[in-house]
Amino acid sequence: MAVMTKNQKLLDWVEEIAAMCQPDNVVWCDGTREEYDRMTNALVKSGTFIRLNDDIRPNSFFCRSDPADVARVEEFTFVCSEKEEDAGPTNNWADPKEMKDKLRKLYDGCMKGRSMYVIPYSMGPIGSPIAKVGIELTDSPYVVVNMHIMARVGSEVLRVLGESEDFVRGLHSIGAPLSTPKTPDVPWPCNAENKYITHYPETREIWSFGSGYGGNALLGKKCHALRIASVQARDEGWMAEHMLILKITSPEGEVKYIAAAFPSACGKTNLAMMEPSLLGWKIETIGDDIAWMKFGEDGRLYAINPEAGFFGVAPGTSMASNPNAMRTLHANSIFTNCAITPEGDIWWEEMSDDQPELLFDWLRRPLTPGSGRTAAHPNARFTTPARQCPVIAEEWEDPKGVAIDAFLFGGRRATTIPLVNEAYNWHHGTFLGSVMSSEKTAAAAGKVGEVRRDPMAMLPFCGYHMGDYLAHWVKIGNEHDDSKLPKIYYVNWFRKDADGKWLWPGFGENSRVLKWIFERCAGRAEAQDTPIGRLPTPDSIDIEGLDLDAKDMKELLKVDLEEWLNETPDMQKHYEKFGKKLPDELVWELERLEERLREPAHKV
Numbered sequence: 001m002a003v004m005t006k007n008q009k010l011l012d013w014v015e016e017i018a019a020m021c022q023p024d025n026v027v028w029c030d031g032t033r034e035e036y037d038r039m040t041n042a043l044v045k046s047g048t049f050i051r052l053n054d055d056i057r058p059n060s061f062f063c064r065s066d067p068a069d070v071a072r073v074e075e076f077t078f079v080c081s082e083k084e085e086d087a088g089p090t091n092n093w094a095d096p097k098e099m100k101d102k103l104r105k106l107y108d109g110c111m112k113g114r115s116m117y118v119i120p121y122s123m124g125p126i127g128s129p130i131a132k133v134g135i136e137l138t139d140s141p142y143v144v145v146n147m148h149i150m151a152r153v154g155s156e157v158l159r160v161l162g163e164s165e166d167f168v169r170g171l172h173s174i175g176a177p178l179s180t181p182k183t184p185d186v187p188w189p190c191n192a193e194n195k196y197i198t199h200y201p202e203t204r205e206i207w208s209f210g211s212g213y214g215g216n217a218l219l220g221k222k223c224h225a226l227r228i229a230s231v232q233a234r235d236e237g238w239m240a241e242h243m244l245i246l247k248i249t250s251p252e253g254e255v256k257y258i259a260a261a262f263p264s265a266c267g268k269t270n271l272a273m274m275e276p277s278l279l280g281w282k283i284e285t286i287g288d289d290i291a292w293m294k295f296g297e298d299g300r301l302y303a304i305n306p307e308a309g310f311f312g313v314a315p316g317t318s319m320a321s322n323p324n325a326m327r328t329l330h331a332n333s334i335f336t337n338c339a340i341t342p343e344g345d346i347w348w349e350e351m352s353d354d355q356p357e358l359l360f361d362w363l364r365r366p367l368t369p370g371s372g373r374t375a376a377h378p379n380a381r382f383t384t385p386a387r388q389c390p391v392i393a394e395e396w397e398d399p400k401g402v403a404i405d406a407f408l409f410g411g412r413r414a415t416t417i418p419l420v421n422e423a424y425n426w427h428h429g430t431f432l433g434s435v436m437s438s439e440k441t442a443a444a445a446g447k448v449g450e451v452r453r454d455p456m457a458m459l460p461f462c463g464y465h466m467g468d469y470l471a472h473w474v475k476i477g478n479e480h481d482d483s484k485l486p487k488i489y490y491v492n493w494f495r496k497d498a499d500g501k502w503l504w505p506g507f508g509e510n511s512r513v514l515k516w517i518f519e520r521c522a523g524r525a526e527a528q529d530t531p532i533g534r535l536p537t538p539d540s541i542d543i544e545g546l547d548l549d550a551k552d553m554k555e556l557l558k559v560d561l562e563e564w565l566n567e568t569p570d571m572q573k574h575y576e577k578f579g580k581k582l583p584d585e586l587v588w589e590l591e592r593l594e595e596r597l598r599e600p601a602h603k604v
């Protein structure tokens with residue numbers, strides 16, 4: 001496509017980067033279907049993609065990465081703020097100038113023999129007052145076609161940007177130049193020795209080098225929509241959070257919107273697309289990973305999903321765990337690092353009860369059942385358009401967003417944390433989110449797994465000091481009317497009994513907990529005060545038709561004061577990391593919690 005912009009700042013930047021990276025040519029992406037088809041065909045020709053069987057999975061592609069490039073690389077991810085203290089204790093920091101000097105040497109000539117694509121993208125519906133524009137420069141056609149699905153891409157974005165300088169500048173290279181355009185390429189070029197994912201919050205820039213995979217390379221997602229956007233949100237008084245957004249409708253037609261933060265591997269995508277077990281209740285999806293939220297004139301918090309697709313973990317996704325995800329990816333999808341069948345369809349662990357007789361695994365080897373090897377890499381992914389989701393809410397692209405009624409926090413905990421707990425107010429809810437914890441999966445029966453505290457599930461994604469981030473949450477509570485802010489809940493689907501058996505069935509049955517939350521937001525359901533927050537009264541959660549005895553329900557809602565008192569020193573230790581940046585309000589909340597645990601009759 002010809003250059004479709006007169007934005008001189010953008011043109012100058014593209015020229016400057018092209019001079020450094022020395023691609024053979026520069027291609028401006030227009031975001032059209034024709035461009036997508038042209039590029040997927042080229043990826044098939046170059047051996048990066050295999051076209052799946054059109055009769056089984058139309059217009060879909062299979063791809064295997066280099067085994068050295070399979071996931072986000074947190075140890076090589078940097079927040080290069082001007083001052084080290086602004087990156088905080090939970091991010092890697094490097095001086096921005098030193099990091100750029102080092103990277104310039106790597107970028108020098110790194111696109112030789114390749115094209116440099118200019119991808120104009122909008123995070124959020126184009127033109128929405130909550131959306132933001134970014135431009136990604138990349139030498140990876142795989143990135144271009146994935147960005148087509150994950151964001152709104154193309155000429156319309158340039159039109160909306162006009163001559164504004166307000167865009168995030170993202171530079172990405174796989175770091176694998178070809179000496180001539182004719183040099184044979186490999187299916188997944190990357191740089192095995194050097195991978196850097198670097199962020200410059202003050203100048204709203206991202207420089208990523210060496211990896212072509214997921215969040216390292218699709219810069220709109222974690223790099224822009226969370227790390228850079230969290231800084232913008234702090235500066236401008238809004239919120240960029242690692243949250244799914246769902247719509248819940250009661251049998252009477254009343255609607256509420258819930259946003260929920262869970263660390264990776266806690267079933268976020270499953271919850272966002274859940275088929276509720278409760279008759280007459282409806283759950284629809286707005287987003288499965290990220291929420292951008294701004295205050296409306298009515299004082300309420302409005303959320304959009306900045307993304308346009310789902311980049312979901314494939315293994316474990318099935319008609320049993322997430323039927324709506326399975327239906328979403330029936331066509332027009334890209335599958336990376338799962339296995340392929342001889343018929344030309346994909347497969348991954350748990351996708352069906354029986355493993356197909358013959359597969360070719362993610363490492364290109366033949367695989368038969370019983371070999372003891374897994375077919376898909378555990379971080380194998382599908383990239384699929386959100387609009388194909390059969391339960392996508394009709395307002396998912398509403399530019400003004402949806403008014404959030406409740407926030408959920410949660411993690412995987414075998415003990416201590418009850419099924420659901422309502423915060424007393426915003427600051428108490430902020431406290432609950434700040435000490436959010438999850439266990440390493442597959443904790444042995446009866447044994448407590450290793451607990452990692454991950455405030456608001458933002459640990460790998462906050463672009464500034466986590467103490468300042470928590471202060472931003474507290475400030476929102478100070479500046480806004482508590483009655484209009486979302487109510488905050490802490491949930492745990494993963495509590496186990498003494499024999500290590502799950503107490504709660506999870507999946508579609510989680511709708512029962514969502515119903516209680518819905519009714520609480522509507523001012524109807526019953527709750528009782530406890531030292532840790534407001535819990536459902538014994539029969540206020542609807543368990544009709546569920547094979548769950550009263551003893552198990554009691555266990556699920558148990559608040560064991562001893563267990564909680566054993567937990568508070570770890571919360572204290574977690575807080576110490578943030579030093580003086582930790583807001584006093586949260587120290588106060590932890591002290592009050594300890595006080596209430598020691599003297600449960602104490603007024604809450």
Ligand code: OXD
Nearest residue numbers: 072215263264289311
């Ligand atoms: C993701 C993650 O990939 O949270 O969404 O790790």
Ligand code: MN
Nearest residue numbers: 242264289290
């Ligand atoms: Mn995520």
